[in-house]
Ligand code: A3P
């Protein structure tokens with residue numbers, strides 16, 4: 001049935017009927033009740049060191065230290081030439097770190113309801129992916145500039161979703177201006193001014209910023225009928241030992257240009273807060289600490305945003321985004337993927353493709369450049 005469209009609000013497709021060919025992103029289709037989204041539970045974490053090596057522990061987790069003054073005057077340009085080691089973003093790691101974590105922690109995943117399930121699935125989850133890929137899905141109904149490509153493979157009943165860089169994204173990456181390159185450093189420098197290596201010490205702004213280093217949480221949750229397992233980088237945690245357990249003690253750090261006009265405030269609410277909300281809501285990170293900077297990269301104020309209060313904050317904005325549209329679209333996309341990707345085969349990739357103002361479509365690839373599950377993972381999971 002070529003050209004047929006997947007209707008989000010329609011009755012569910014019987015298992016035997018052929019999958020539909022595309023998914024609409026029109027916002028009004030997704031304006032309904034907020035779908036069930038279970039409180040995300042941290043099932044583990046891992047660290048990547050200064051050489052991007054994997055460790056099944058929290059050695060890279062840092063502790064938030066509140067700035068002494070509300071106007072701290074942090075110079076985000078300091079150290080860009082001389083004390084900066086940049087991760088090589090030409091290297092595509094795909095899902096490898098998450099897969100390594102899964103192999104090291106398989107016993108923690110086999111859940112009780114899997115054993116009882118009529119269609120047993122090796123991992124007990126439907127979807128494995130990065131938080132960042134889900135963030136892109138959440139913001140898709142409002143995105144007007146950047147499309148995406150998501151490769152999907154079904155193995156052992158679980159769908160693995162891994163991003164593929166678009167041609168446009170590759171061009172942008174290869175043609176960044178020197179100013180843009182430097183500004184990408186500023187966000188990490190802000191983290192260095194506000195985060196310490198342990199609960200007792202102070203931040204060290206004189207040290208090296210190395211963007212290979214990362215601490216990642218692995219969370220499990222459910223979006224309607226979709227059981228999700230995903231990982232996302234966490235900037236730091238509350239240093240109070242009495243703080244709630246993860247992910248409720250995690251803090252996301254952000255920088256943004258200081259707001260000086262009503263137009264800037266409106267744009268901040270309509271565009272930036274959407275991305276900030278989606279990124280932290282997904283793993284259940286409750287707070288964002290934002291450093292507002294001037295054009296020269298000097299932080300002039302610091303403010304805390306509570307994720308649960310962001311939807312209230314934007315309610316007076318005309319033409320603004322809605323959390324329910326984001327979540328319903330993501331849920332519908334996952335249903336679409338499940339209906340399309342039925343062949344359980346690590347060598348098959350369904351490549352889902354979206355460009356602004358278009359529907360989501362897909363193509364099928366067997367033993368291609370798009371295959372992304374490594375042999376060491378397939379071997380371990382199928383033996
Ligand atoms: P800011 O967001 O404060 O500018 P994160 O906020 O997700 O922890 O990322 C840390 C920093 O990485 C960002 O800080 C930004 O400097 C850089 N960064 C993250 N995503 C990026 C992207 N898609 N393009 C360019 N820089 C990015």
Ligand code: MG
Nearest residue numbers: 233234235253
């Ligand atoms: Mg981060």
Ligand code: MG
Nearest residue numbers: 235252253254
């Ligand atoms: Mg951050």
